[in-house]
Amino acid sequence: MPEHIVPIKTYTIVLIALLVLTATTCAVSFIDMGKMNAVVAVAIAFAKASLVALIFMHLRYSRRLMRVVAAAGLFWLGILIALTMSDYLTRGWGNRPE
């Protein structure tokens, strides 16, 4: 696959987007939204990470194989967290007092 050269203008736009998202996540964290605080913070983090991976790390212009490898990493991390939490979150089930 021939190398794709991303113009500096694209990098600049991505940097501005990343800084705006950082300011947003910081500002939003001061508002009390209950459980939504964590959801919004992690969603913005994923948006920023996707921008870095797709543009700075060239995943958007890479072979599908590279994207599969990167997605596999996330998928395995998902298994690690999901299976661990399926234990911790269900430990109290079944032993109700009284």
Place this chain on the structure above:
Amino acid sequence: MAETSVADRHTHGAARAHQFDDAEQQRDAVTMGMWVFLVTEIMFFGGLFTAYVVYRTLYPAAFAVASLALDITLGTLNTAVLLVSSFTMAVAVFGSQTGRRRMLVGGLALTIALGIVFLAIKVYEYYQKYVEHHIPGPSFAFPAPYTQPAKMYFTLYFAMTGLHAAHMIVGCGLLGVLIVMAWRGRFTPEYHSPVELSGLYWHFVDIIWIFLYPLLYLVGRHLE
């Protein structure tokens, strides 16, 4: 065999190993190898992220209160420093792709400088934590009733940011080697994989921080 590869270097201006058909195949192979390494890095940090999810689920209130002890101004500033360093790294890669040696060397130098600024701010934050007795150990102090779970929060804080900082130090070393190589004219538009791959590493370390920042600094800000 050795002579062929030397001849190759002269004819293609590229350090192509003899097991590859062409430069493109080599580039695909090394990029793939780097991504596989980064996946192992995801799992390396993944253990700590999982521990964080477990303990934050068990002690949500303590984590929120303990996170207020961090300096959000420095944390946000460091996030910006690291994002800009990823941009300068991308510029360096662009310089290597287009044969602009000055842009390559300048981009790498700026990236290292920003990396050092990040580490310096981190050291100052660690020092603040030392002064405030927030380093887990015999002198650890945190108001009741959150003393014990707050200790867990700070253990994770130091483990996660410490592992991240270690990666930053390695990254700065890598880029230092690249500057010397670039200065000597070792990279061309046909051959610059070391720059591209070190860039992938640097951006990966940036992504780790993108998650550490909200998880460690922003957890309990709404309580302020």
